[in-house]
Amino acid sequence: MRRINSSSGISEAEFDMVILLVIWSPGLLIVDHLHFQYNGFLFGWLLLSLSFLAQGRDVMGGFLFAVLLCFKHLFAVAAPVYFVYLLRHYCRGGLVRGFARLSVMGAIVVAVFAAAYGPFVYHGQIQQVIRRMFPFGRGLCHAYWAPNFWVFYIMLDKGIAFLLRKFGFNIPAPVASFTGGLVGDASPFAILPRVTPLTTFIMVLLALSPCLFRTWKDPRPRLIVRSVAYAYTCGFLFGWHVHEKASLHFSIPLAIVAVESLEDAKHYFLLSIVSCYSLFPLLYEAQEYPIKVLLLLLHTILMWFSFSAQYSGSLRGDKEGGEKQGFEVGWVTKSYLMGVVVVEIWGQFLHPYLFGDKLPFVPLMLISMYCAIGILYSWIWQLKSILISF
Amino acid sequence: MKKKGEMKKVKKVKDKVNDGQDDDPWWWLVQEGIRPSFLCISLFALLVRVAVGLHPYSGARTPPKFGDYEAQRHWMEITLNLPPKDWYRNSSVNDLSYWGLDYPPLTAYQSYVHGVFLKTFDPDSVALFTSRGYESYLGKLLMRWTVLSSDVLIFFPAVLYFVLVYRSMRFGMGQNSDVAWHIAMILLNPCLILIDHGHFQYNCISLGLTIAAIAAALSRKDLVASVLYCLALNHKQMSAYFAPAFFGYLLGKCLRKKNPLLEVTKLGLMVIGTFAVVWWPYLQSKDAALAVLSRLAPFERGIYEDYVANFWCTSSVLVKWKKLYSTQSLRIFSLASTLITCLPSMVQQILAPSSKGFLYALLNTSFSFYLFSFQVHEKSILLPLLPLTLLALEESRSILWLTHFAMFSMFPLLHRDKLVLAYMALYALFILVYFAPCGPSGRCHGTKTLDNTQKTKRSVDFITSITFHPLLMGFLGLCSLILHVIYLTMHPPNKYPFLFEAVIMLICFSQFVLFTFYFNSKQWMLSKHLTSKDKQKKLI
Numbered sequence: 001m002r003r004i005n006s007s008s009g010i011s012e013a014e015f016d017m018v019i020l021l022v023i024w025s026p027g028l029l030i031v032d033h034l035h036f037q038y039n040g041f042l043f044g045w046l047l048l049s050l051s052f053l054a055q056g057r058d059v060m061g062g063f064l065f066a067v068l069l070c071f072k073h074l075f076a077v078a079a080p081v082y083f084v085y086l087l088r089h090y091c092r093g094g095l096v097r098g099f100a101r102l103s104v105m106g107a108i109v110v111a112v113f114a115a116a117y118g119p120f121v122y123h124g125q126i127q128q129v130i131r132r133m134f135p136f137g138r139g140l141c142h143a144y145w146a147p148n149f150w151v152f153y154i155m156l157d158k159g160i161a162f163l164l165r166k167f168g169f170n171i172p173a174p175v176a177s178f179t180g181g182l183v184g185d186a187s188p189f190a191i192l193p194r195v196t197p198l199t200t201f202i203m204v205l206l207a208l209s210p211c212l213f214r215t216w217k218d219p220r221p222r223l224i225v226r227s228v229a230y231a232y233t234c235g236f237l238f239g240w241h242v243h244e245k246a247s248l249h250f251s252i253p254l255a256i257v258a259v260e261s262l263e264d265a266k267h268y269f270l271l272s273i274v275s276c277y278s279l280f281p282l283l284y285e286a287q288e289y290p291i292k293v294l295l296l297l298l299h300t301i302l303m304w305f306s307f308s309a310q311y312s313g314s315l316r317g318d319k320e321g322g323e324k325q326g327f328e329v330g331w332v333t334k335s336y337l338m339g340v341v342v343v344e345i346w347g348q349f350l351h352p353y354l355f356g357d358k359l360p361f362v363p364l365m366l367i368s369m370y371c372a373i374g375i376l377y378s379w380i381w382q383l384k385s386i387l388i389s390f
Numbered sequence: 391m392k393k394k395g396e397m398k399k400v401k402k403v404k405d406k407v408n409d410g411q412d413d414d415p416w417w418w419l420v421q422e423g424i425r426p427s428f429l430c431i432s433l434f435a436l437l438v439r440v441a442v443g444l445h446p447y448s449g450a451r452t453p454p455k456f457g458d459y460e461a462q463r464h465w466m467e468i469t470l471n472l473p474p475k476d477w478y479r480n481s482s483v484n485d486l487s488y489w490g491l492d493y494p495p496l497t498a499y500q501s502y503v504h505g506v507f508l509k510t511f512d513p514d515s516v517a518l519f520t521s522r523g524y525e526s527y528l529g530k531l532l533m534r535w536t537v538l539s540s541d542v543l544i545f546f547p548a549v550l551y552f553v554l555v556y557r558s559m560r561f562g563m564g565q566n567s568d569v570a571w572h573i574a575m576i577l578l579n580p581c582l583i584l585i586d587h588g589h590f591q592y593n594c595i596s597l598g599l600t601i602a603a604i605a606a607a608l609s610r611k612d613l614v615a616s617v618l619y620c621l622a623l624n625h626k627q628m629s630a631y632f633a634p635a636f637f638g639y640l641l642g643k644c645l646r647k648k649n650p651l652l653e654v655t656k657l658g659l660m661v662i663g664t665f666a667v668v669w670w671p672y673l674q675s676k677d678a679a680l681a682v683l684s685r686l687a688p689f690e691r692g693i694y695e696d697y698v699a700n701f702w703c704t705s706s707v708l709v710k711w712k713k714l715y716s717t718q719s720l721r722i723f724s725l726a727s728t729l730i731t732c733l734p735s736m737v738q739q740i741l742a743p744s745s746k747g748f749l750y751a752l753l754n755t756s757f758s759f760y761l762f763s764f765q766v767h768e769k770s771i772l773l774p775l776l777p778l779t780l781l782a783l784e785e786s787r788s789i790l791w792l793t794h795f796a797m798f799s800m801f802p803l804l805h806r807d808k809l810v811l812a813y814m815a816l817y818a819l820f821i822l823v824y825f826a827p828c829g830p831s832g833r834c835h836g837t838k839t840l841d842n843t844q845k846t847k848r849s850v851d852f853i854t855s856i857t858f859h860p861l862l863m864g865f866l867g868l869c870s871l872i873l874h875v876i877y878l879t880m881h882p883p884n885k886y887p888f889l890f891e892a893v894i895m896l897i898c899f900s901q902f903v904l905f906t907f908y909f910n911s912k913q914w915m916l917s918k919h920l921t922s923k924d925k926q927k928k929l930i
Contacts, residue, residue, distance in 0.1 A: 287444060287531050290538070294437040301430050309418030 009388055021243060025255065026295035027276045030283060037245070044254050046228075050253065053224045058090035059108065066109045070116035073133055074246065077204070077235030078228045084212050085227070087134045087220040134277055138241045139188070144364050146244040147278045147334050147371035148237045153192065155369065161190035200240040207234035207379075211386055237379055244282070247275035247375065262327065265307045267381050270333055273300060274374035277340055281364055289348075296364040336374065341369050416826075419567045424554065427570050432546050435577035437539060437817065439587045443534040447590040448807045448823075458805070459590040460523065461489040463515065463533065466505030468499050471518040474671040478682045483518070492685045495668050496624040498681055500595060504536040514875035537594065539584055542911040545598035549576050552605040554781065559608065559745055568783055574823050575782040575789065580816035581796050585769055588809045593769075596625040597776055600632060604752070604780065608745050612640055616657050620664035627686050631759040631773045635751035638736035642743030691765055693720045697891040698768045699799045699898035700761045701727070707892065724764045731906075735913055742917040746784070750913035752777035757906045761899075768803050771796045774902075788857060790824055791903060798870050801877065802891050810878070857908045869897060 032040045051066035065082055068075050086105060091098040120126050145151050161171050171190050191196070211230050232249035236242055251272050260270035276296050283292050305390075311327040329337075347363030355362075420427045449457020468484055468491065469477060477498050480486040491498055508516050508529070515521055515529040523835050551575055588595050599622035606615035619636055622629040644653035672678040693711060694703040702711055702724065711720060735754035739747055756774040760766055775796050797817060804813050856862070873894060882889045 284682070285536075286528070290440045290535075291437065294433060294440060298433045298437060301433060305422065305430065306418050309421050312421075339452070 023036070025248075025252060025272065025276075026292070026299045027251060027272070027279050029295060030276070030279050030292060031245050031248060036363055039245070042068065042075070043248070045071065046075065046253070050225050050228060050256075051330070052338055053085070054221045056221050058086055059105065060106055062086050062090070062109050066112040066204060070112060075249070076249075077239070077249075078231040080205070081213060081224075082216060082233045083217065083228050085219050085224060088216055089221070089279050102250050117125075135384060140240060142241060142243050143246065144281050145368040146236070146242040147274075147368045147375050149372070149376070150195070150238075151368050151372045154189075155366040157189045160192070161325060164191070197240045199334070200238055203238040204234050207238055209334065210383060214386060223386075224267045226295050226382070226386060226389075229257075230386055233375075233379050233382055237375065240359060247278060251275045259310065262311050265311065267334070267378065269300075269303050269307065269329065270336070270374060271378045272303065273340070274371050274378070277344075278367065278371035278375075280344075281367060339370060343367060391678045395668060399541070407855075412871045413882045416570065420570050423551070424557065424569055426710070428550050428553065428573055431573050432577060435546075435574075435583075436538070436542065436815070438578065439538060439583055440814050442583055442816070443538070443586040445588055445812045446808045447530070447533075447588065451525065455489075456523060459533065462590060462592070463502070463508075463524065463529070464489045464522070465491055465498065466502040466508055467501040467516045467518060467521055470505035470516050471511060474498070475674075475678060478672075478678075478685050484846060486685070488522070488683060492688060493626055494670065495594070495682070496621060497602060497626065498594065498879075500540075500625070504533075507536060508532050519635070533590070534587065537590070537592060540592055541586065541594045541598075544596040545601070546577070548598040548602040548605070549573065552576075552601050552608075555605045555609045556780070571823075571826065572782050573895075576779045576819060578816075578821045578823055579775065579779050579799060579812075580793065581772055581775055584797075584804060584809060584812060585772060585799070585867075588804070588812055589769075589807050591769065593772055596622045596629050597772065599625065600629055600776065601780070603636070604749070604777075607636070607639060607748065612643065612653075613656060613660050616640065616660045617664050620661050620811065621668070624665070624668045628770055631756040631763075631770070632752050632777075634732045634736040634755040635706060635739065638739030638751060639743050639748040642740040645740070682913060688765065689717060689721060692717065693764055694766065696768065697802065697895045698766050699771075699795075699890060699902060700763070700766050701899070702762070704895055704899040707896075720762060724762055727762040728759055731762055734910060738913055747828050747913055747916045749777055749781050750909055750916065753781065753909050754913060755908065757902065757909070761902060761906065764791065771799055788905065790821075791863070792857075792901070793820060794867075794870070795898045795901045798874075801874065801894065805877065807900060819881050853908050853911050857904050866897065866901070873897075 002157075028040060028043070031037055045064055045068045048070060049061045051061075052058075052064065053061035062082065065075075065079075069079070087102070090105060091102045093101075117126065117129070120129050141154070145154070146376075164171050208231055211227050215227055229250040232246070232253075235365055236246045236250065239246075254264075254268055256272060258264050273296065276299065283289075303309055307327040343366050347366060351359075351363050419430060447457070447459040448454070449460050455465075460890050472484060476484055477491055478486075480490070484490070505516050509800065511532055512526070515524050515526065515532070553569060553576075555567055556572075582593060582597070585591055585608075593657065599618050603615045603618035603622060606618060615636075619629070619632070623633070640657060641654070644650050645651050669679070669682075672682050672846075694700070694706070697703060706712070715723070732755040735751045735758075739751045753774060756777065760770055760774055775793065776790055778785065778792055797813065801813065802809065873890065875892045878896070886892075
């Protein structure tokens with residue numbers, strides 16, 4: 001992290017702030033230390049790899065990323081970006097030299113994969129490994145829908161079916177379910193066309209393409225972190241069977257660039273609150289409730305304090321000659337965040353009070369949809385910033 | 391559920407407007423003012439408390455008697471289902487030998503309120519008779535939340551009040567970020583968190599009321615202070631540890647006013663009035679009042695129980711008090727020794743009341759009560775620790791050292807409650823916060839010499855050099871570390887099954903006695919400083 005930040009020239013205090021935002025990121029704490037996974041360790045690898053790339057040390061960056069892929073293949077969503085970036089940035093300097101470097105890089109990656117998968121190939125288990133790693137037998141969505149694009153698609157399908165039924169059309173209820181596997185030819189959708197893993201793959205690549213084009217034309221080390229974060233956002237929004245934990249993949253790299261400008265800070269403020277809130281249903285026990293609420297509140301307040309302090313008028317004003325812009329969020333953001341509180345109150349208190357045990361999926365659906373709006377906004381914002389900054 | 395031990399929070403910073411970022415890493419926390427930084431630190435403190443609450447409580451799953459948790463639950467059951475006049479009386483429905491109420495009526499009222507809360511969500515937990523030994527997930531959750539709510543409603547606002555008053559007292563001295571460090575020292579006091587949210591008690595209420603009383607007294611609202619302190623007394627009779635200090639300070643202030651007798655009468659009326667309001671159901675007859683009083687002072691339990699680091703228990707290694715003397719004579723001994731040891735401090739305050747002297751007086755009287763009083767528990771170390779945390783900025787070395795020994799003296803108790811993980815995590819957290827960069831811990835290493843008189847300076851220096859002698863501290867630190875490990879891993883010999891507890895008790899007692907001398911000398915040095923200042927004024 002120090003490498004990334006020294007290359008972008010931020011001060012010591014801002015660096016401390018970045019550490020605060022990342023280590024104390026409530027999402028990471030909730031998922032790793034409460035729900036129990038080892039993402040902290042993996043994100044360390046990712047950040048290390050990104051830091052080497054930002055410094056211009058492409059071989060190390062590529063090597064670390066290959067190792068990371070062998071730990072958790074979910075990180076492969078950013079592989080196209082890495083590939084294009086390394087191709088354009090590292091494999092330069094004429095045809096011969098470029099080709100030589102390409103073979104060096106290729107050899108490293110192949111060696112890493114061989115070391116990881118070699119034993120399984122040797123024992124003939126590789127088929128099993130691949131089947132376990134890519135369970136396309138599962139449905140489009142997890143039991144609790146991750147707040148991504150498909151939430152809207154599903155709701156649109158159900159909405160249209162409901163309206164058409166009201167108007168008297170005979171729409172058969174779908175046989176398959178969203179969370180179950182692909183049952184033969186049956187589609188879980190009533191009206192809209194069916195979505196297959198291939199469709200999601202193509203959509204992710206389509207969403208990634210602006211970033212890939214830009215990286216091809218102008219591979220800059222400074223912007224690699226944003227590009228990778230954008231890649232993970234696309235993967236999250238359009239992927240197959242996405243788990244809401246995957247929102248960590250883009251919120252943590254974005255924490256590092258959040259200190260670079262006021263706009264970044266505002267965007268990160270909203271994004272981290274939304275992605276942390278979307279993780280709430282992971283912790284459903286009553287005794288964990290105060291913990292997750294307090295973690296989110298504490299993170300919000302710390303972000304508010306640190307960003308306000310960094311962007312208060314008296315400081316930035318001296319540097320940029322008169323531009324006194326404090327850290328403020330607009331009324332849209334404020335009302336959206338109020339909406340988060342409303343959704344939570346509804347889900348926790350009003351819904352059980354009014355409906356008891358009926359319609360138990362409604363609060364979760366509400367959380368998914370509401371967070372999906374925020375994440376969609378983040379995607380559009382990131383796309384815009386990539387197109388502009390390049 | 392693991393408790394998070396690492397943190398890099400509470401940073402401190404200079405609040406100078408233009409070079410804020412360059413000098414200190416904590417300026418962003420305190421630049422908005424005290425209240426926002428208090429909010430931030432208290433959210434973190436609340437998170438720590440919730441996390442500790444996930445651990446077991448005292449007496450978990452140990453029938454037939456269980457522990458303090460069961461006692462509190464039983465009191466909710468009794469106060470909810472019986473009329474007030476039966477709460478302290480032994481009857482067929484209220485068996486006093488099974489965790490009878492032994493705190494004053496305010497605890498009973500508080501139990502009633504919490505009982506109503508529990509009844510709304512889990513009526514089985516407070517049903518008469520059938521809920522004895524009731525343990526469930528929801529019950530534990532609700533009980534933990536009652537402690538949390540008491541903390542938030544009473545303790546935290548009291549601390550904010552105190553910090554604001556204290557800051558105005560020290561105006562001009564120190565840095566803004568010191569306030570944040572001070573708040574963290576008070577709110578993240580590991581002993582209080584472990585006892586209240588782990589072992590399970592409601593010390594936050596009486597200690598919170600005491601802090602509010604102290605703050606009111608320091609800001610010259612004496613009547614409010616006396617009312618608040620009486621409420622604290624009526625919640626737990628152990629708050630009487632502070633009574634001589636309050637008495638001395640308020641009396642000293644009254645004597646300096648224009649019409650001392652009127653002031654004293656006003657205070658007396660407030661005290662009597664508060665007691666009358668709280669004890670109202672028990673003032674109907676002499677029997678009722680006596681029944682409550684006999685529950686509050688259980689002399690039949692003997693001068694000490696278990697292994698607590700006070701004089702009677704420690705010296706019983708050599709002098710078998712319980713065998714040599716009767717309970718009656720031991721009562722007189724303890725009363726006499728307590729009064730004699732707290733007398734210097736009280737007299738000093740009557741003669742020369744001052745804000746800082748008041749805080750030191752609280753510390754000294756509570757220590758003398760802890761060391762010499764009748765039936766002291768290990769948990770009572772919380773009482774001397776409270777004024778010490780309030781004095782954290784003055785006594786930055788003492789607070790580290792004494793918190794270590796206070797925790798150490800409670801270690802056997804916490805080990806029985808299976809709170810060792812929480813103990814270690816909170817201890818580490820305390821150390822991290824204490825040694826946070828650019829904080830007061832790095833700065834004032836010497837005692838603040840407040841006056842010029844050479845003689846007193848020399849005597850205090852002498853005591854300070856013994857108390858904070860590096861070799862001694864190093865040796866004791868190493869001993870305590872070794873003892874921790876021994877206690878956890880080895881079994882004591884069969885002939886002396888409580889050997890380890892006794893050794894722990896000896897070490898802690900030695901340090902408590904040493905520091906009592908140290909703090910007493912500091913309090914007297916304060917008064918010498920004041921009198922010399924008065925003399926200088928007279929000369930001018």
